Amino acid sequence: MMTRGRSAPIIYLDNSATMRPLPEVVATVTETLQNDYANPSSLHEFGLSAERILTSTRNELAKFLGTESHKIFFTSGATEANNTILRGVAAAYSSRGRHIITTPIEHPSVLATCQYLETGGFEIDYLPVDDKGTIHPDDLSAKLRNDTILISIMAVNNEVGTIQPITEVALRLDALGSRRPFFHTDAVQAIGKIPVDLSRITIDGLSLSGHKFGAPKGVGIMFLNSPAALPPLLYGGGQEDGMRSGTENTSGIAGIGAAVNWLQQNQRAANEKMYQLRQYLGETLESEIPNCHVNGPPADAPIETVAPHILNVSFPTIPGEILVHSLAESSIYVSTGTACSSKAETTSRVLSAMGLAPELARSSIRVSFSYETSAHDIDALIDALNSTVPHLRRMTRYQQ
């Protein structure tokens, strides 16, 4: 049971949108804001003390990800990291080619950047995904061309929780030798939830966001395997080795350090618990509520094939957003996959790309867990759905 501010208890199941910051993170951020407020670039002792926070967090993060500190850059979030990498690769490699391969189920900060690059003469190819939301490396091999300069594939999909075959893609690309395109992965939903080890495979660029794993909003991470190869997006004071100018978000970065620390100690147990809850929720809903479908990886998907914290489920005839509003009346907060409310986008783009029927794509909700989620929370959600779904269906069926 959680509370929103000081008010009534709520059940927060929208953790893929953002997580409540970890208590350790809040303490560290507050401490840093109060005591280490100097500019890390300042020459004096006080500034050095702030700089040390950046250095130690960078080191810890590098160790956690299996890489080296000089390849880690702090940004304002994953949107900035994705933009910097995609636009940077396009600028730096355009003499080699103008072909980019991505997937239709990426986050908007990848898709919209690709569309922007398209207006500048780049050609974008989208890999198909199967009905579970997975791409297939053979499709990638088939689309690869001599002028392919960039491949961007997310590690875990944010709407359905599918794990993409990143390792296999990386190995296939290795076989290309000098023609190897830049390989980027948006790992926002993967960090802390599935193993991310950069020492075992070659990934050229990776994006992370602090607030998806317990750190504050407004701070993100960009990993670059060969930092010198790309131009920055922002020019200025030359912070972050010139890759990201702007005074560093010291307290947010300290928060990242605290979150990584927490993950190292608690990640395994938390993920196992979330996986159990995911399976329990999916199986219970499918057995108790008629005409209810788990989308993407099934309820009983083996733990190594699915992100433990996301379950996407459809209740045909009820538009997802109505179910979101209805559950909110019981202070249960879930989402409709993409945080978008315009009429044109009431159908999930990701589910449509997976080839699901429009009625399933229109009636889905995403339930996403955190380490705080309890069986009691899931039971409350099941109870609420059991009572509200038949009722809402009476109201919505007739318009079909």
Added chain:
Amino acid sequence: MTKDTVILVRYGEIGLKGKNRPVFEARLVDNMKRVLPPHVAITKSRGRLFVESPSNESIESMMDALSRVFGIVSISPAIRVPLQRHAIAEETLNIAQHFQNNNNRDAFSFKIRARRANKQFPLTSPEINDWLGDEVRQSLKGASVDLEDPDLLLQVEIRQDSAYLTGETIPGPGGLPVGVSGTGLLLLSGGIDSPVAGWQMMKRGLQVEAIHFHTPPFTGPRARQKTEDLANLLAQWGNGLILHLAHFTAISQAIIEYCPRRLHLTIMRRMMVRLAERIALVRDIGTLITGESLGQVASQTLPNLTATSHASRTLPILRPLVGFDKEEIVDRARLIGTYPISILPYQDCCTLFVPDDPKTLPSLEEVNRAERDLPIEQLIDDSLPHLESIAYVLQKGEVKVHDVGD
């Protein structure tokens, strides 16, 4: 005495209303005070109002606020000078010079229009016109008199204490002061039309309250916020506003359950009118207002308007947009400032329940028959306890929001 600036406010239509005139003037002054900062003095003199601020309030921001007060025909910033001929002449030349510089042209035409309220002043109005006209012509090269269509109309008011000079006039919104025509209850959706309809009736002197029907969980909190934002904006034109939020979910459900599908929309609108009328009667409100425009959508055909009209037993339904084209409504919404809020995408009341093929020409008899099984009074009685009311109080130029207790 140094010269200072006041705002001269002209009001038209209310001057014509005979015995009611003092009432109307008092209301206008009261409404003006609500949009102006505290300590502003408003004085009345011979069919004009003068706004003066002892502190250094910006004339521009006060003029901007006054441009939203219905009943005002036009507004001018006026320079006040002592009743001395040289001071008046000097300021006249200043204004003309200023106009010439601002418009960056040597040749311009002008006209002096003097009004002598103070008969002690030695010159009559025509004499003042001649005198100041000569002054301008002699001093400024390129200035010529044009009595028909001057580039610059320079107005001079001679009053008891001082003379007031102005070379600039901006139009006010016209109409009647809000409140002189009684109170109306606006059926406010989140769309483009209904806020404009409310505005049109404010312009004719109605104090407007609004009622919005929300249908949780079929409509979300952002749709509600959008309505609240519209109400807040309308309050700035309407001398404040009370917004009533009526719970409509159970009524929608009952309509779906008991009534034929193709008439759902017609019956839904009739239920809204019934609920609105009930609230209006309790609050002593004299009319309902809707944003309907004849033929705009399937539910706004003549038979459908007839069906909604008949749902109100005693109160008329004013439809100020009935003869407007959509483009005209959109232009007006832009002018009022509601347009950017209205086009936010959040789904408003029950667009979900609209059948693809609503009946466009239902007869009244058909509609009555369709409602036979609907427990109309019971549904309204059950909805009323859920009514929430929010007051948007306009005071000293700011809208303050607070919940209204029952």
